[in-house]
């Protein structure tokens with residue numbers, strides 16, 4: 147049941163500290179910071195390339211992982227949505243790795259893309275929430291997310307558990323490839339082990355975010371901006387809002403603003419800026435200032451450093467815990483989920499069963 151919560155979606159958002167912890171514990175020993183994945187039937191150090199395929203929110207987890215694998219494990223990564231990838235006839239280097247991310251494990255396009263990668267002689271790893279699913283059955287290695295059943299059509303806890311699993315995979319691959327030393331491995335694993343506690347802190351902003359929803363629910367368009375791993379989070383925030391509140395929302399890489407979308411900005415457009423203090427922070431802030439100069443109402447998501455520096459200039463700021471930028475995507479997912487949820491509740495939509503959508507897309 148929904149417990150004390152009004153909707154499954156809210157219950158599932160609030161389960162995140164626990165289920166991220168469960169998922170991490172299946173790969174990470176917090177006491178030692180050691181990360182152990184199931185054995186991979188290939189030489190991780192020799193992988194020529196990784197291709198990550200998924201749909202919807204699972205695809206945004208793939209995008210975050212691309213930044214991680216490239217930066218931390220120094221391996222070349224391609225990502226695509228399954229419905230495009232399966233028909234592209236992409237040439238693939240023999241012995242590469244295909245990673246398939248799916249909550250349900252039954253998404254038709256993702257499964258078809260897996261079949262294509264198999265033909266192209268790729269090794270296949272699945273990250274799924276349902277271990278007896280089709281995608282799991284057809285993979286060489288299954289990394290299960292321990293999110294538990296996800297009922298709300300809008301994916302929330304499955305996403306952060308996918309990120310937790312991918313982060314463990316990245317650290318393990320980085321070590322195997324000699325891209326990081328033991329001290330760096332410990333540092334990243336330590337940051338990851340603290341995510342459940344930090345996620346619980348983020349949930350304390352629920353009421354502040356509910357108040358902010360009043361500034362959004364009557365708007366026609368909303369923009370989400372971010373750079374680096376904040377970019378897929380911007381896309382995820384926009385997807386969450388559009389699917390349950392039916393407000394038109396778009397996510398953009400901040401640096402793309404001046405290549406077109408800034409023309410949309412006026413006093414009527416709320417702009418959600420995802421800006422942890424990471425290597426991209428200053429650039430994101432300068433894009434945010436361009437938006438504010440045109441009257442855009444900025445809702446600024448950052449940590450204490452970011453909020454102290456520029457929070458006052460924004461329409462509103464939410465101060466999240468300061469964490470290693472590596473794990474920031476797991477935390478910044480939560481305020482965008484809560485914002486979409488509260489806007490949808492104000493609009494009176496069917497939050498758990500939004501119109502036109504199915505939980506599992508088993509047709510093309």
Ligand code: M6R
Nearest residue numbers: 202203204248249250253300301
């Ligand atoms: O079960 P899957 O992870 O393969 O599903 C993929 C998408 O259909 C799913 O993430 C969808 O985009 C959600 N409704 C997003 O909230």
